[in-house]
Each structure stands twice: as C-alpha cells, then as structure tokens.
Amino acid sequence: MASLPKRIIKRLVSDPVPGITAEPHEDNLRYFQVTIEGPQQSPYENGVFHLELFLPDDYPMEAPKVRFLTKIYHPNIDRLGRICLDVLKTNWSPALQIRTVLLSIQALLASPNPNDPLANDVAEDWIQNEDGAIATAREWTKRYAKPN
Amino acid sequence: MKLEYEQVHCVFSWAWDIGNVEDHGVTSSNGVVGGGGEADEVGAIGALGGNGRPSEADDDVCGICRASYNGTCPACKFPGDECPLVVGECNHNFHVHCIQQWLTTATARGLCPMCRQRFALKRGVRINAPHATRFEQLAQERDDDYMEE
Numbered sequence: 492m493a494s495l496p497k498r499i500i501k502r503l504v505s506d507p508v509p510g511i512t513a514e515p516h517e518d519n520l521r522y523f524q525v526t527i528e529g530p531q532q533s534p535y536e537n538g539v540f541h542l543e544l545f546l547p548d549d550y551p552m553e554a555p556k557v558r559f560l561t562k563i564y565h566p567n568i569d570r571l572g573r574i575c576l577d578v579l580k581t582n583w584s585p586a587l588q589i590r591t592v593l594l595s596i597q598a599l600l601a602s603p604n605p606n607d608p609l610a611n612d613v614a615e616d617w618i619q620n621e622d623g624a625i626a627t628a629r630e631w632t633k634r635y636a637k638p639n
Numbered sequence: 640m641k642l643e644y645e646q647v648h649c650v651f652s653w654a655w656d657i658g659n660v661e662d663h664g665v666t667s668s669n670g671v672v673g674g675g676g677e678a679d680e681v682g683a684i685g686a687l688g689g690n691g692r693p694s695e696a697d698d699d700v701c702g703i704c705r706a707s708y709n710g711t712c713p714a715c716k717f718p719g720d721e722c723p724l725v726v727g728e729c730n731h732n733f734h735v736h737c738i739q740q741w742l743t744t745a746t747a748r749g750l751c752p753m754c755r756q757r758f759a760l761k762r763g764v765r766i767n768a769p770h771a772t773r774f775e776q777l778a779q780e781r782d783d784d785y786m787e788e
Contacts, residue, residue, distance in 0.1 A: 553744070553746075584750075586703065586752035
C-alpha cells in the first residue's frame with residue numbers, strides 16, 4: 492500500500508499522455524477519474540469520454556478495473572460501459588501501467604473490432620451496415636461526449 | 640586469509656552508458672589498448688556521475704513494482720539477502736518477490752511480464768537456495784496446470 496502513490500501518481504503527473512487525463516480521487520487514491528479524447532479520424536473525434544478506473548488491492552498483479560461513464564456506441568463497449576479488451580483480462584501483465592492501459596483503450600476507439608463483440612447489437616449493426624453504425628457513433632459522440 | 644563463497648546474490652545492476660558514446664571516445668582515446676583498462680574504468684565512472692543520469696530512469700526499476708533495483712520490493716523494508724533481484728533467461732530483472740508473486744497468478748501462465756516469453760531463471764546465475772526452491776515449485780505447479788488442460 493505504501494508504495495502505491497509513488498508507482499502511479501509520479502508518472503501520471505510528471506509525464507502526461509496527450510489527450511488523456513487521470514486524476515486520483517482525494518478520498519481514495521485507488522480510484523481515478525479519467526478522460527480520453529476520441530482519436531482523430533475516428534467516429535469519436537472531438538468527443539471527450541469520461542471513465543472511472545479502480546486499482547484492486549492486488550494491482551499490479553491484477554488488472555485495473557476500467558469502465559466508460561460516458562455513453563458510447565462501440566462494438567467492444569457495452570451499455571454499462573464495460574470494455575472488452577484483452578490486456579484488461581487474460582493478457583494483463585504487471586509491466587503494464589495505467590498510462591499504457593488508457594492508451595490501449597484510446598487505440599480501441601480508433602479501431603473497433605466487431606468480430607469480438609461485447610455489445611452484440613452494436614457489433615451486428617457494425618458488420619451489416621458499417622456506414623450507418625459509424626454515423627450513429629458520431630451522433631452519440633456529439634450528443635454525449637461533449638467537451639466541457 | 641582465505642575466503643570461501645557460501646552465497647551469492649545480486650545487489651546492484653549496471654549498464655554501459657552507450658547514450659554518450661562520443662564522450663567516452665574522448666576518454667578512452669588516452670588509454671593504451673590492453674594496458675589502459677583501469678584508467679578507462681575510472682574515466683567511465685566519472686563520466687556516469689558527471690552526466691547526472693536520473694537514478695530512476697525506466698531501465699533502472701523493477702518492471703513490476705517500479706521501485707529501484709537498488710531498493711526493495713514494496714513488501715520488504717531492507718534490501719539484501721531477503722529481497723534480491725533475479726534475472727531471467729530473457730534478461731529481464733525483477734525483485735524476487737515481485738516475479739514470484741506474479742507467477743503464482745493464473746493470468747501469468749508462467750510468462751515474463753515484459754516479453755511474455757516463458758520465465759526461467761538465467762542459467763549460471765546463482766540465487767539463494769530458498770528462492771531457487773520456490774522457483775522450482777512454481778515451475779512444477781505450472782507444468783501440472785498444463786497437464787490438466
């Protein structure tokens with residue numbers, strides 16, 4: 492526990508990633524409020540998405556728990572904001588850090604993968620009518636992921 | 640006086656400071672090949688200190704807990720015998736407690752956190768018996784898991 496602030500906060504604050512912010516909660520240093528900008532040239536561009544990130548007691552042996560708070564139309568993110576991403580589950584490694592995890596999530600926004608879906612209806616829409624699905628994703632971004 | 644080694648453990652790691660090749664070129668050009676070894680070493684150490692290389696650059700910390708190799712894992716208070724470093728066949732270093740804790744998880748599947756190759760201790764590098772035994776146990780448990788699958 493004692494080592495937690497050092498391992499995490501130091502890098503995040505001293506070496507921020509463009510388009511990504513993560514701030515620990517005052518009352519609970521394991522709980523982070525995160526924002527990720529939608530990648531350029533993706534249906535999510537110009538959107539700012541809010542996420543919550545929680546470090547379990549076993550971190551870094553166990554992956555952080557991350558969830559979208561902002562509604563998003565994406566085949567690998569369900570309506571509860573849960574994310575289907577291998578590095579958060581079976582391919583977790585303790586060499587990964589909050590910054591690399593958040594970068595992976597940003598990359599997932601840039602390249603949705605409807606063949607490994609979490610939100611089945613969205614994935615189906617994506618496969619059958621990609622242009623329409625992308626238009627919906629853009630619309631949702633405009634409506635829900637407004638930059639402050 | 641005669642000394643006998645009973646135990647060997649790694650207390651620090653070092654690397655050639657290849658980031659400043661030109662500086663070193665100047666230093667070592669004064670040395671005589673084959674005879675200037677000692678002078679070169681002194682020169683190199685001086686150059687390292689003078690460059691003020693950050694002590695916690697990424698390559699100087701354990702890839703798991705991100706604490707310095709010179710320090711301990713988060714669970715220990717004192718560096719030394721109790722909390723040594725180990726080096727894998729893949730040349731990745733960790734505090735012994737960090738890598739062992741990782742290898743006990745199901746997610747690890749016996750893999751190095753850095754390169755995802757199967758983690759094995761580097762041959763020819765000795766570590767203290769209790770730690771070595773624990774690695775053997777972990778390897779055994781992993782092999783048993785494979786058999787069950």
